[in-house]
Amino acid sequence: LTRAPGQEKGVKWESAGDGTYTIEACDKTNRGTTIMLTINEEHRNPERPGENFLNRYVLESLVKKYSDYIRYPIKMGFIREEKPQDAEGKIIEDAPAAQVVEVRTLNSQAPLWTRPKNEIKKDEYHQLYKNIFVDWEDPLEIIHSKVEGAVEYTALLFIPAHAPLDFYRSREHDAGIRLYAKNVFIMDKCRDLLPEYLRFVRGLVDSPDFSLNISRELLQHDKQLKLIGKNLEKSLIKTLENMLVKDRPKYEKFWREFGTDIKGGIYADYQNREKLQTLLLFPSSIKAEELTTLADYVGRMPEKQQVIYYATGKDYASVERLPQLELLREKGLEVLYLFDRVDEFALDALQEYNGKKFQSVSRGDLNLDELETADTNKNAAEIAKENEALIQAVKEQLSGKISDVKISSRLKSSAVCLVSDDQGISLSMEQILAEVNKSLYKAQRILEINPHHPVFAGLKQLHETAPASDAFKDYCALLYDQALLIEGLVPEDPIGFANKVAALMARQVETK
Structure with missing residues (x-):
């Protein structure tokens, strides 16, 4: 009425x-x-x-x-x-x-986000964040903005100090932005406002342009919402860039919590790759306890270095033991260390930074021609030509398992290693894809042998004296299985591998 x-x-x-x-x-x-x-x-x-x-x-x-x-x-x-109560105000028992x-x-009536920023105390922001988003800790960063123009809205966004326990366990994490229309709550956990790589952001957007009965289906086609989302995305990236430059310890704290999502954004979001690449941090062979940006790495590169080197592994110790690092370590060249599963996919999507291509120490050629002397390059070519017959014989023995066998220029103390071709995926990518039931993707495996290792001399002698012998075949198989183990892969025939090792040990005892 x-x-x-x-x-x-x-x-x-x-x-x-x-x-x-x-x-x-x-x-x-x-x-x-x-x-x-x-x-x-x-x-x-x-x-x-x-x-x-x-x-x-x-x-x-x-x-x-x-x-x-x-x-x-x-x-x-x-x-x-x-x-x-009686006349004196005492309770009559x-x-x-x-x-x-x-x-x-029942209602508080005064939305915090509608007040001018200079009138709001930090404690008030913190209390609102804790009340709405049920967090026990103050947020790491606060972004409060009011926009008028083609679209009108007020945004109050928070970057949490820590990732929730289930954040990386499930993609269905409790994420999304709250939507308000003229201070009236209309939707919780709106995932359509920000891209997936910013799913850690909590906050709210209040706009008079929102409909009170808006549905998730309508949101997907709402032009105003998409415009607001783009503005918020730019604002968040700019905030992180400023944090990286002006407060590095604070940014590194953010990176350890949510850096994996930023790297995932590089892989998934083509349009923002150039902006996101400036936010990347990695440990490296020179600064083991520190994180470095790509800009810092390039700034330390020798003048003749043409590529940005990186190595993948589960942790610092495992990467340090990689035989593929031996030559680069000898030359004092810095190598980025990639420990997260998404890291190599992100760099593979970027392809290059500031005109310098990314080069895995376990893929293709190391592009060291400019850093080597003419005599070194000549000697390597002569060794490869001198051992063409041996290399071809090893390749035939391992037919169906590898795509090629090469004399290695990257090994110094190790006997053998596996690398992959520049074209296609890497060995580490193959392992990751196999874990998610995408085992159809295979790396082109290349076996590299160190011509200066005593094992190579023994293999060469066997090839010259008994190329068709079981001993030569076992040597070839053992070198391949050894290379698999170095990469963290299980030999295709573990029992056969164990028997070959035992037979080799027995022959060594007999010769003594």
Whole structure:
């Protein structure tokens, strides 16, 4: 029932909730609006307290959730019992308790984000963040912005100090931004506002342009929402860039919590790769305990170094033991260390930084021609030509397992290693894809042998004296299995490998 000022009659609007309604004139004494609701049986059942809309505390929680920041007070009477008092204000203990109606205001009415930033204390931001997003710790960073123009909105975003326990265990993590329309809560966990790589951001967006009954399906096609999302994405990237430059310890704290998502964004978001690459941090062979940016790495490169080297492994110790690092370590060249599963995929997507291509120490050629002397390059070519027949024989013995056998220029103390071709995926990528049941993707395996290792001399002698012998075949198989073990791969025939090692040990004892 409603009656406008100056009108003698009111208007009655009535509906059964079936999509139809009636409107008619009615008598109404006072101006204003009165709304009367009839609650269905299923929503006034005392046995289902959480859905009982006649329960005052259920109504209070709904108001808090959806209308806490409406600028007008929402009041409700709460019944409580209290004993009467005498003339002096003392409680009459023997008197029966009487029911008293206490009128309470349910909503806070004043949205923090609508106030000017210079009037808001940091503690107020922190308290709002903890209350809404149920976190025990203050946020790492706060972004509060008000935008007017093609689209009008106020955004209050928070970067948490720590990732939730289930953040990387499940992609269905409780993520998303809250949406408000003129201070009225309309949607929780809106995932369509920010890209997946920013899913760690918590916060809210309030816009008068949002519809109160907007659905998730409509959001996917909402141009205004997409424009707001793009603006927020740019703002977040800029905030992280400033943090990296102005407060490195704070940024490194952020990176250890959410860096994996930024790297995932480089792999998945083509449009923002150039911006995101400046945010990358990696440990390296020179600064083991520190993290370095790509810009810092390039700034330390020797003038003749043409590529950015990186190595993959499960941790620092395992990467340090890689035989593929031996030559680079000898020359004092810095190598980025990649420990996260997404790291190599991210660099593979980037391909280069500042004109310098990324080069895995375990893929293709190391591109050291400019750093080697002419005599060194000449000697390497002569050794390869001199041992062409041996290399071809080893390749034939390992046919079906490898794509090529090469004399190695990267090994110094180790006998053998496996690398992959520049074209296609790497060995570490192959392992990761196999773990997610995508074993169809295989790396082109290349066996590299160190021509200066005593094992090579023994292999060469066997080839010259008994190329068809079981001993030569076993040597070839053992070198391949050894290379697999170095890469963390299991030999295709572990029992056969063990038997060959035992036979080799036995022959060594017999010769003595």
